[in-house]
Amino acid sequence: MSKEAEERRKKIICELMEDKLYVPMKEKELASFLQVHPEERPELSRILEELVSEGRLTRTARGKFVKGSGKAAAPTIGIFIANARGFGFVEIEGMEEDLYIPPDMANGAFHKDKVEVSLLPANGGKRQEAKVVRILERGLSQLVGTYEKSGNFGFVRPDNTRIPRDVFVPIERSKGAVTGHKVVVELTDYGKGDKNPEGKVVDILGHVGDPGMDILSIVKAYELEVEFPEKVLTQAERIAKPVSEADRDGRRDLRDTVMVTIDGEDAKDLDDAVSLSYEEETGLYHLGVHIADVCNYVQENSALDKEALKRGTSVYLTDRVIPMLPHILSNGICSLNAGEDRLALSCLMDIDKTGEITDYEIVESVINVDERMSYTSVKKILEDRDEAETEKYRGLVPMFEHMRDLSALLRERRKKRGAIDFDFPESKIELDESGHPIAIHPYERNTANMLIEDFMLAANETVAQHFYWMEAPFVYRVHERPDAEKLQKLNIFINNLGYYMKSVGRTHRKIGDEEVHPKEIQKLLSRITGTPEEAMISRLTLRSMKQARYSTESSGHFGLACQYYCHFTSPIRRYPDLQIHRIIKDWLRGRLGEERMAHYRSILDQVAKRSSERERLADEAERETDKLKKVEYMEERIGQEYVGVISGITAWGIYVELPNTVEGMIHVSKLPGDYFFYNENTYEMQGERTGIVYRLGEALRIRVAGADRFLKTIDFDLVEDFKDEQGNAAEIGSE
Numbered sequence: 001m002s003k004e005a006e007e008r009r010k011k012i013i014c015e016l017m018e019d020k021l022y023v024p025m026k027e028k029e030l031a032s033f034l035q036v037h038p039e040e041r042p043e044l045s046r047i048l049e050e051l052v053s054e055g056r057l058t059r060t061a062r063g064k065f066v067k068g069s070g071k072a073a074a075p076t077i078g079i080f081i082a083n084a085r086g087f088g089f090v091e092i093e094g095m096e097e098d099l100y101i102p103p104d105m106a107n108g109a110f111h112k113d114k115v116e117v118s119l120l121p122a123n124g125g126k127r128q129e130a131k132v133v134r135i136l137e138r139g140l141s142q143l144v145g146t147y148e149k150s151g152n153f154g155f156v157r158p159d160n161t162r163i164p165r166d167v168f169v170p171i172e173r174s175k176g177a178v179t180g181h182k183v184v185v186e187l188t189d190y191g192k193g194d195k196n197p198e199g200k201v202v203d204i205l206g207h208v209g210d211p212g213m214d215i216l217s218i219v220k221a222y223e224l225e226v227e228f229p230e231k232v233l234t235q236a237e238r239i240a241k242p243v244s245e246a247d248r249d250g251r252r253d254l255r256d257t258v259m260v261t262i263d264g265e266d267a268k269d270l271d272d273a274v275s276l277s278y279e280e281e282t283g284l285y286h287l288g289v290h291i292a293d294v295c296n297y298v299q300e301n302s303a304l305d306k307e308a309l310k311r312g313t314s315v316y317l318t319d320r321v322i323p324m325l326p327h328i329l330s331n332g333i334c335s336l337n338a339g340e341d342r343l344a345l346s347c348l349m350d351i352d353k354t355g356e357i358t359d360y361e362i363v364e365s366v367i368n369v370d371e372r373m374s375y376t377s378v379k380k381i382l383e384d385r386d387e388a389e390t391e392k393y394r395g396l397v398p399m400f401e402h403m404r405d406l407s408a409l410l411r412e413r414r415k416k417r418g419a420i421d422f423d424f425p426e427s428k429i430e431l432d433e434s435g436h437p438i439a440i441h442p443y444e445r446n447t448a449n450m451l452i453e454d455f456m457l458a459a460n461e462t463v464a465q466h467f468y469w470m471e472a473p474f475v476y477r478v479h480e481r482p483d484a485e486k487l488q489k490l491n492i493f494i495n496n497l498g499y500y501m502k503s504v505g506r507t508h509r510k511i512g513d514e515e516v517h518p519k520e521i522q523k524l525l526s527r528i529t530g531t532p533e534e535a536m537i538s539r540l541t542l543r544s545m546k547q548a549r550y551s552t553e554s555s556g557h558f559g560l561a562c563q564y565y566c567h568f569t570s571p572i573r574r575y576p577d578l579q580i581h582r583i584i585k586d587w588l589r590g591r592l593g594e595e596r597m598a599h600y601r602s603i604l605d606q607v608a609k610r611s612s613e614r615e616r617l618a619d620e621a622e623r624e625t626d627k628l629k630k631v632e633y634m635e636e637r638i639g640q641e642y643v644g645v646i647s648g649i650t651a652w653g654i655y656v657e658l659p660n661t662v663e664g665m666i667h668v669s670k671l672p673g674d675y676f677f678y679n680e681n682t683y684e685m686q687g688e689r690t691g692i693v694y695r696l697g698e699a700l701r702i703r704v705a706g707a708d709r710f711l712k713t714i715d716f717d718l719v720e721d722f723k724d725e726q727g728n729a730a731e732i733g734s735e
Helices: 003-018 027-033 038-053 213-221 230-239 303-311 327-333 375-382 387-392 394-417 447-469 484-495 518-528 534-543 575-588 594-635
Strands: 057-059 065-067 076-082 088-091 099-101 114-119 130-137 142-150 153-158 167-170 181-189 198-207 260-263 272-279 284-292 341-351 357-368 371-374 427-431 437-442 476-478 549-551 641-650 653-657 663-667 676-679 684-687 693-695 699-708 713-720
Touching: 003 038, 003 057, 003 065, 027 038, 038 057, 076 099, 076 130, 099 114, 099 130, 142 167, 142 198, 142 213, 167 181, 181 213, 198 213, 213 594, 230 303, 230 327, 260 375, 260 447, 272 394, 272 447, 284 357, 284 394, 284 447, 303 575, 303 594, 341 394, 341 447, 341 575, 357 447, 357 575, 371 375, 375 387, 375 394, 375 447, 387 394, 394 447, 427 594, 437 594, 447 476, 447 575, 484 534, 518 534, 534 641, 549 594, 575 594, 594 699, 594 713, 641 693, 653 699, 663 699
Parallel strands: 167 198, 260 371, 663 713
Antiparallel strands: 057 065, 076 088, 076 114, 088 099, 114 130, 142 153, 142 181, 153 167, 181 198, 260 272, 272 284, 284 341, 341 357, 427 437, 476 549, 641 653, 641 699, 653 663, 676 684, 684 693, 699 713
């Protein structure tokens, strides 16, 4: 093709995209629109790539072409997430969907590397593909794994299954490790092509079979700091003094106000207390949410503060807690222990009989908790009517009953505005003294849990709204609206089952570009309660949601159906709460002037970003330890049969969740009597010949076939699928 002909084609494409009626299209759609013959499509692909590189066109995150910016496009940079199967994804900030990296396009990228990518031409697939152009920054410098000696060298098998190759270790760099040692290896060469990565052993954790070694390996792999620096511990000891008269000066004295803490039996960091009184004549509830004044002890830019920001959050693993603050603070002077004077920030709210907060105060206070209550104990009083427990806490029972009533009002008010309540059980894993799992069951969510949850939500909303209208710099907890395409796909699916969701401003049963109000999702969840498809639709709906995060912009919380929300109630274990306590105290003390506000504006974006990242990392580590202990638990139950429900379906198999929250997989090759394939449009596993269909939420009887601690996987065999002769899910009674 001549240069003139090529330029003419470029001009036609650019003029098309400048037309006000143009709708962004992918390459395949453009080829069809422009009536490009199949044999000329490679040429179209080349021309489009040139237009992008020249800055005349821009390819969106979804692979659609739009008019360019007039300058060369900025490089596309993100974090490479490896997969054990060889392919990977690149997460790009602000992009709805990750880019898919085919196995031969990773260009030596390692898990967590910061990379520059270029988008590949559309290939008819649903996810945009890309190739790694450059590795900008290595994400991992160390790995945890099991050392094995082989002749005059050794190698480390990484615990992280996303690292597909063993790390070669020269014998002189093994630090004396022997086969079976858990080690930390520092990478000296990341390998490429057929060459394995290389490294040197920098720490020997112990033998693979030592008690607690499995969890310690995860702690090291996630680079979680267990020990505090000496400087931090010294500072904590110096400030952890009993509350003095000088400390109480200028604070609201609430020591005569009856209040309690309500937590789990094994909780030690008690950072919230509640008080409640009720006026019969006015119908007003006076609710106090009292939060430990941690920032009184952790001064900004101190060694303690820098360490807390570095950690971001406390991490709750199966057999241990890795705290954000040293125990002398988190379990000591900052913990609201019963019978001891404590400094607090109190949110005092007046709430009417409709659940509306009619007035509030936020004050610095000094408190003294009357009783340390547990969820179990309060449940016994309010739900079980346990005579012994009721008698033991007779003086507090009227307050607990009013708390139950107020909790119901607040919950109903949230429900009316559309707040979504996904009630999926979390795991409670009980261990013996050696760290071996002896029982796994769902956490019980009862009246006591819910009333504390309701009161904390009320305080968090009140504080967030107050500072939003002050236009002060702040850290909010935000939860963006779900992706419209995911909701549209969900709506198409539930339409086939007789359900629907409406868009804002629409009365017919279709979701397009219009927004969906959370109330529509709440209505859907209410309609499916108690139906056979409840579990299936609930899980699919949850998967369409985005992940909550911290932000300096109050963009709203979709799941709670509120515009203003923050985390105010847990400064012992979450850094954002500690940070906003400082802002609150500056405001209360008249110090929140222009200079102080400018200071906060300069640091809060980084605080929000860091806190979100550390929260995600903590969540991953917690999930890994739970998976590990569940595998260990099921190792002793191979051959046993259980009834569970289908919790996930993929191209390679069906995931089944048991009543105790353990999840395992039936590989697609083990499904009987047919060739099965995954239909991603209907979320089903379908038999090609028999027409048998497996759907989310259906009950199956399974047999435990295997458990792999290294891969943290559990394999099931199908025993019975509870379908009738027509292939429909059958009732299974109490099983």
